[in-house]
Amino acid sequence: xxxxxxxxxxxxxxxxxxxxxxxxxxxxxxxxxxxxxxxxxxxxxxxxxxxxxxxxxxxxxxxxxxxxxxxxxxxxxxxxxxxxxxxxxxxxxxxxxxxxxxxxxxxxxxxx
Amino acid sequence: xxxxxxxxxxxxxxxxxxxxxxxxxxxxxxxxxxxxxxxxxxxxxxxxxxxxxxxxxxxxxxxxxxxxxxxxxxxxxxxxxxxxxxxxxxxxxxxxxxxxxxxxxxxxxx
Numbered sequence: 289x290x291x292x293x294x295x296x297x298x299x300x301x302x303x304x305x306x307x308x309x310x311x312x313x314x315x316x317x318x319x320x321x322x323x324x325x326x327x328x329x330x331x332x333x334x335x336x337x338x339x340x341x342x343x344x345x346x347x348x349x350x351x352x353x354x355x356x357x358x359x360x361x362x363x364x365x366x367x368x369x370x371x372x373x374x375x376x377x378x379x380x381x382x383x384x385x386x387x388x389x390x391x392x393x394x395x396x397x398x399x400x
Numbered sequence: 401x402x403x404x405x406x407x408x409x410x411x412x413x414x415x416x417x418x419x420x421x422x423x424x425x426x427x428x429x430x431x432x433x434x435x436x437x438x439x440x441x442x443x444x445x446x447x448x449x450x451x452x453x454x455x456x457x458x459x460x461x462x463x464x465x466x467x468x469x470x471x472x473x474x475x476x477x478x479x480x481x482x483x484x485x486x487x488x489x490x491x492x493x494x495x496x497x498x499x500x501x502x503x504x505x506x507x508x509x510x
Binding site: 292294319321323330331332333336338343344346378380385386387388389390391392393394 | 431432434436441442443444445446449489491493495496497498499500501502503
């Protein structure tokens with residue numbers, strides 16, 4: 289069974305630009321969550337989707353948004369990038385959202 | 401109340417030793433407690449998890465001890481190996497999200 293796939297693996301963007309990250313969950317998993325990992329703040333929850341519906345959202349500004357498609361694939365978008373958005377963005381998939389969650393390798397975003 | 405406090409921040413043990421990592425929480429609504437292992441450049445990998453109706457769970461060399469009344473849980477790694485050197489995160493789940501501890505950087509000396 290293939291794991292969680294995140295693309296791209298690395299991204300360099302300029303301040304003010306926007307970026308879209310993609311996540312393909314494990315086959316059969318309907319819940320996809322996104323996390324931001326930084327050395328200073330650790331792993332912080334962004335949002336969770338299940339069957340195309342956002343069920344929970346973390347404390348991030350509205351510049352961070354996401355969506356989920358009917359095939360459970362998810363995208364995360366960050367608009368008007370700031371230097372502080374530089375981080376490893378991780379996607380996790382699970383069957384129902386309250387059971388084992390499996391993470392992808394992440395997308396390393398660098399904002400310059 | 402949504403925090404999960406993890407200690408120690410770093411840990412060095414000799415090969416064969418039993419490192420113990422502790423986590424504490426306040427929110428009694430948490431209903432699932434996983435541990436993750438992360439190597440540099442990789443995403444966190446699920447090691448073992450427990451629900452609050454169980455006091456202990458073992459999987460291979462990894463054991464979770466759970467104390468519901470004290471709102472604490474811990475990870476024990478038996479017969480630790482240099483390959484176990486990584487960062488370990490505890491987490492607690494509520495409302496379809498995980499709250500992560502701050503991580504413990506473990507180094508196992510050969």
